[in-house]
Amino acid sequence: MKSRLKLLASPARIGIYAFLASAALFFLLPLYVMLVTSLKSMDEIRSGSVLALPLAATLEPWRQAWSEVCTGAACEGVRAGFWNSVAITVPSTILPIMLGAVNGYALAFWRPRGATLLFGILMVGAFVPVQVMIYPLVRLLATMGLFGSLPAIVLVHLIFGMPVMTMLFRNYYASVPHELYQAARIDGGGFFRVFLQVMLPLSLPIIAVAAIMQVTGVWNDYILGLVFAGRDNLPMTVQLNNVINTTTGSRLYNVNMAATILTALVPLALYFFSGRWFVRGVAAGAVKG
Amino acid sequence: MTAMRPRYRLRSVTPFAALLPMALTVIVAYVGAALWTLKVSFTSSRTFASDNFVGLAQYERLFANERWMLSLHNLAVYGLLFVLACMLIGFLLAVFIDQNVTGEGVLRTIFLYPYAMSFMATGLVWQWLLTPGNGLEQALQQLGFRDVQLDWIIDQNMAIYTIVIATVWQASGLVMAILLAGLRGIDPEIWKAARLDGIPKWRVYLSIVVPMLGATLSTVFLLLAVAVVKLFDAVVAMTQGGPGTASEVPAKFIMDHLFLRSNIGLASAAAVVLLVPVLALLAPYIYARSRAKGRA
Amino acid sequence: MSNVELNQFSITLAKNQVIQNLDLSVRQGEFLVLLGPSGCGKSTLLHSIAGLIEPSGGTLTIGGRDMAGVDPSERGIGMVFQSYALYPTMTVEKNMSFGLRIAGLPKAEIARRVERVAGMLQLKELLKRKPAELSGGQRQRVAIGRALVREASVFLFDEPLSNLDAKLRTELRRELKLLHQTLRSTMIYVTHDQVEAMTLATRIVVMQGGRVQQIGTPTEVYERPANLFVAGFLGTPAMNFIDGQLNGAGQFDAAPLTLQLPGAAQAQARTGGARAAVLGVRPEHVHIASGASLSGTVSLVEPMGNHQVVWLQCGPHLLSAISQEGSYVSGQQVAFAIDASRVSLFDRASGDNLQAGQVSQAGLADAA
Numbered sequence: 023m024k025s026r027l028k029l030l031a032s033p034a035r036i037g038i039y040a041f042l043a044s045a046a047l048f049f050l051l052p053l054y055v056m057l058v059t060s061l062k063s064m065d066e067i068r069s070g071s072v073l074a075l076p077l078a079a080t081l082e083p084w085r086q087a088w089s090e091v092c093t094g095a096a097c098e099g100v101r102a103g104f105w106n107s108v109a110i111t112v113p114s115t116i117l118p119i120m121l122g123a124v125n126g127y128a129l130a131f132w133r134p135r136g137a138t139l140l141f142g143i144l145m146v147g148a149f150v151p152v153q154v155m156i157y158p159l160v161r162l163l164a165t166m167g168l169f170g171s172l173p174a175i176v177l178v179h180l181i182f183g184m185p186v187m188t189m190l191f192r193n194y195y196a197s198v199p200h201e202l203y204q205a206a207r208i209d210g211g212g213f214f215r216v217f218l219q220v221m222l223p224l225s226l227p228i229i230a231v232a233a234i235m236q237v238t239g240v241w242n243d244y245i246l247g248l249v250f251a252g253r254d255n256l257p258m259t260v261q262l263n264n265v266i267n268t269t270t271g272s273r274l275y276n277v278n279m280a281a282t283i284l285t286a287l288v289p290l291a292l293y294f295f296s297g298r299w300f301v302r303g304v305a306a307g308a309v310k311g
Numbered sequence: 312m313t314a315m316r317p318r319y320r321l322r323s324v325t326p327f328a329a330l331l332p333m334a335l336t337v338i339v340a341y342v343g344a345a346l347w348t349l350k351v352s353f354t355s356s357r358t359f360a361s362d363n364f365v366g367l368a369q370y371e372r373l374f375a376n377e378r379w380m381l382s383l384h385n386l387a388v389y390g391l392l393f394v395l396a397c398m399l400i401g402f403l404l405a406v407f408i409d410q411n412v413t414g415e416g417v418l419r420t421i422f423l424y425p426y427a428m429s430f431m432a433t434g435l436v437w438q439w440l441l442t443p444g445n446g447l448e449q450a451l452q453q454l455g456f457r458d459v460q461l462d463w464i465i466d467q468n469m470a471i472y473t474i475v476i477a478t479v480w481q482a483s484g485l486v487m488a489i490l491l492a493g494l495r496g497i498d499p500e501i502w503k504a505a506r507l508d509g510i511p512k513w514r515v516y517l518s519i520v521v522p523m524l525g526a527t528l529s530t531v532f533l534l535l536a537v538a539v540v541k542l543f544d545a546v547v548a549m550t551q552g553g554p555g556t557a558s559e560v561p562a563k564f565i566m567d568h569l570f571l572r573s574n575i576g577l578a579s580a581a582a583v584v585l586l587v588p589v590l591a592l593l594a595p596y597i598y599a600r601s602r603a604k605g606r607a
Numbered sequence: 608m609s610n611v612e613l614n615q616f617s618i619t620l621a622k623n624q625v626i627q628n629l630d631l632s633v634r635q636g637e638f639l640v641l642l643g644p645s646g647c648g649k650s651t652l653l654h655s656i657a658g659l660i661e662p663s664g665g666t667l668t669i670g671g672r673d674m675a676g677v678d679p680s681e682r683g684i685g686m687v688f689q690s691y692a693l694y695p696t697m698t699v700e701k702n703m704s705f706g707l708r709i710a711g712l713p714k715a716e717i718a719r720r721v722e723r724v725a726g727m728l729q730l731k732e733l734l735k736r737k738p739a740e741l742s743g744g745q746r747q748r749v750a751i752g753r754a755l756v757r758e759a760s761v762f763l764f765d766e767p768l769s770n771l772d773a774k775l776r777t778e779l780r781r782e783l784k785l786l787h788q789t790l791r792s793t794m795i796y797v798t799h800d801q802v803e804a805m806t807l808a809t810r811i812v813v814m815q816g817g818r819v820q821q822i823g824t825p826t827e828v829y830e831r832p833a834n835l836f837v838a839g840f841l842g843t844p845a846m847n848f849i850d851g852q853l854n855g856a857g858q859f860d861a862a863p864l865t866l867q868l869p870g871a872a873q874a875q876a877r878t879g880g881a882r883a884a885v886l887g888v889r890p891e892h893v894h895i896a897s898g899a900s901l902s903g904t905v906s907l908v909e910p911m912g913n914h915q916v917v918w919l920q921c922g923p924h925l926l927s928a929i930s931q932e933g934s935y936v937s938g939q940q941v942a943f944a945i946d947a948s949r950v951s952l953f954d955r956a957s958g959d960n961l962q963a964g965q966v967s968q969a970g971l972a973d974a975a
Contacts, residue, residue, distance in 0.1 A: 038407050045404060046421050052436045071450040125333045132326040140337050147341035149537050149589050153565040154582045155344035157575055181340045213325035242429030244544045259431045266435055286432040293427035304485060305492045500692035503659050508706025509680025522696035
């Protein structure tokens with residue numbers, strides 16, 4: 023016979039908040055440690071606890087990470103990697119979205135023969151580990167004279183981004199009333215006209231979701247950038263690993279952490295600003311057709 | 312009449328033409344590449360693909376390879392722990408957040424932000440946290456726990472568990488987000504009916520909600536299982552497969568043999584073997600989907 | 608079987624007072640219908656009686672017991688929801704027995720109750736099926752069955768028929784009425800459909816804006832509506848409303864329409880003196896007959912099968928009339944009469960019915 027009032031302070035309620043608070047601490051711990059470590063001097067790190075706030079906060083590690091650390095060949099910081107990542111991410115977002123939208127549109131409304139089977143194989147392909155396809159793609163790109171260049175990595179991201187992008191748009195268009203498409207056809211619209219004038223304007227929400235997912239996925243990619251981008255276009259994630267795991271001599275943990283934050287910055291910022299859209303993407307990506 | 316026919320044909324060709332890139336991608340980049348890898352796995356290719364067919368020799372060598380067997384063992388241990396921990400933690404987080412807690416938005420943001428970080432960044436931060444002599448070990452010792460030792464990451468038997476911790480930290484939020492969406496999709500009147508029936512909350516979750524979430528739970532399981540098979544970045548970041556080869560995983564084994572050790576025959580065989588669990592996981596889904604389509 | 612008493616009952620949700628100082632007495636064994644448009648608070652009131660929403664003031668007793676702080680499952684009630692809310696992964700049998708099993712009832716007793724209710728609602732062949740395999744009507748019966756097995760004293764229904772198609776709705780309506788006749792339990796039923804209310808209720812509570820507009824038997828609320836709202840809400844086609852002037856001599860004037868009101872009505876109207884009023888007359892009391900005193904032009908005819916609805920334009924007024932015989936065409940001039948003994952008069956400002964001393968409950972609360 024518990025009344026509502028008692029429920030507010032009941033042991034169950036306290037237990038819930040206790041669990042959630044501890045979980046929150048666990049999840050926030052690495053972010054906190056990353057931040058404070060990146061603001062400390064090496065002496066402080068050696069002598070102090072990783073959990074302590076910086077006694078004398080300094081942005082020096084950040085400066086070093088951005089423009090001085092050695093990322094393999096050059097010692098110009100992760101700055102180069104940042105711009106490489108930008109150069110890779112922009113086309114690798116725009117192109118897959120465009121193709122995904124057209125694919126999804128064709129699959130949802132026109133359904134030409136054999137398309138559903140192709141789509142099915144594409145979806146299976148999304149689950150297959152990239153190692154199965156990596157070497158043949160290397161050979162193919164080498165034959166085309168593209169291997170180790172910016173077009174190569176963009177093409178690869180297009181190939182591996184296609185399943186999710188197509189699925190997102192196809193599911194989205196499947197929820198658009200079919201009558202809208204039929205009315206547009208009756209009005210005389212052909213394939214591209216209906217797409218550009220009717221469906222695309224409706225697609226802004228899903229384009230936002232797709233953009234967020236693709237930017238995050240491409241920016242955070244390591245393996246494809248490592249293999250296909252070529253030494254001049256290595257994305258930030260690859261350079262980060264070079265900085266931290268292949269340095270000889272003393273390890274500058276504060277610089278390492280600053281570099282890590284810089285690398286994680288773009289998707290994290292995107293996440294914190296886009297909130298609900300990010301979650302929608304996650305949920306949409308999890309719903310398989 | 313004849314003037315109309317070519318226009319009709321043109322209209323019906325455009326969708327095919329528009330889907331050409333997708334068709335090319337599927338046929339060349341996915342199916343073609345997979346078949347090529349399969350073919351190479353039957354040859355004695357080392358640095359370059361050769362046409363010297365050796366049947367199943369590469370597979371035999373593969374399963375006699377200690378490092379490969381260890382990577383499979385690691386993957387199995389890792390996979391079990393990772394999937395269990397993620398699903399349990401994700402489920403609990405989702406259920407607890409669904410209890411009308413204040414600050415829900417903030418909590419959700421906190422639990423999901425790790426997913427926005429790359430595996431590389433996650434691995435590096437956790438590597439730092441779990442480095443003996445520094446990181447958490449030092450912090451705890453300074454807090455008074457003098458005897459604490461957190462040297463898993465350099466311990467051959469324990470290294471794989473550090474990777475579990477880091478990746479569970481990253482992925483639980485995703486599980487939470489998906490399950491929370493599922494929970495929210497449950498008709499609120501079911502909750503009311505259960506209250507009227509006098510059913511305690513935990514029992515509602517156990518007997519009504521979880522069965523209702525069956526499809527969502529299996530989707531989550533599939534996503535996690537596939538992520539297990541693809542495990543690569545985090546290992547490179549945290550332990551580089553070490554100490555020694557103690558935390559080797561199949562994906563890394565393949566990459567190493569493709570690019571560093573120049574043995575693409577062996578690597579291709581390994582890639583094909585890695586494909587088997589993925590297809591095994593997908594088979595029930597594909598079967599269920601085609602049955603549903605048949606009925607509909 | 609018991610009665611339900613609400614005293615000065617108030618419910619506040621998110622700073623809105625959804626229900627204000629409501630007094631209601633539900634008699635044992637009656638079928639009380641809470642009728643009103645969406646947002647009038649009827650569903651909220653029902654949920655509050657069930658214990659799913661906390662009241663912000665007043666008391667509620669069921670069977671003489673004060674329900675403050677009592678869990679929904681311990682109030683001796685059963686409830687049927689609008690979306691049925693069946694547990695999707697359980698069979699019909701499990702759906703009905705789950706609550707009883709949790710309550711710890713012996714297996715034999717549970718089986719007995721399920722048997723009995725399944726028989727009453729023709730669910731015997733469906734016991735092993737899951738909700739997804741049932742039609743809408745069958746699902747609704749299972750939902751009712753789940754409430755009935757509780758052998759409660761009061762049953763609450765939250766718009767249970769609104770998700771069904773028209774034909775199914777009439778069928779289940781009849782079954783519900785038969786059920787009430789068989790069980791003779793107290794039933795409180797929420798709906799926005801006035802036909803459902805009229806056919807099922809022993810008494811109707813007409814609600815709007817969280818306040819009771821009128822409580823009465825179907826006949827009472829239909830023939831003597833307490834105010835404009837009740838008058839307009841019940842009846843299809845809706846009552847005709849004519850704005851006009853009531854002079855001190857018992858004559859209603861809304862040129863070109865004038866009406867002389869019979870005795871008692873005259874007396875009531877006279878005491879108030881001349882005033883602006885609204886005349887309400889139901890279509891079935893507008894008679895088209897040659898030689899009648901009023902005249903109008905036919906603007907539209909709607910055939911309904913066993914009768915016609917004829918729309919008449921009389922000066923600025925558009926009236927609907929029901930005619931059993933005769934054929935009319937648009938533009939036709941006809942003579943018609945209004946049965947003055949069956950009209951209602953409403954005060955233009957307050958909307959209250961001016962006749963027979965009937966003042967709406969809303970008015971009472973205002974005066975107090």
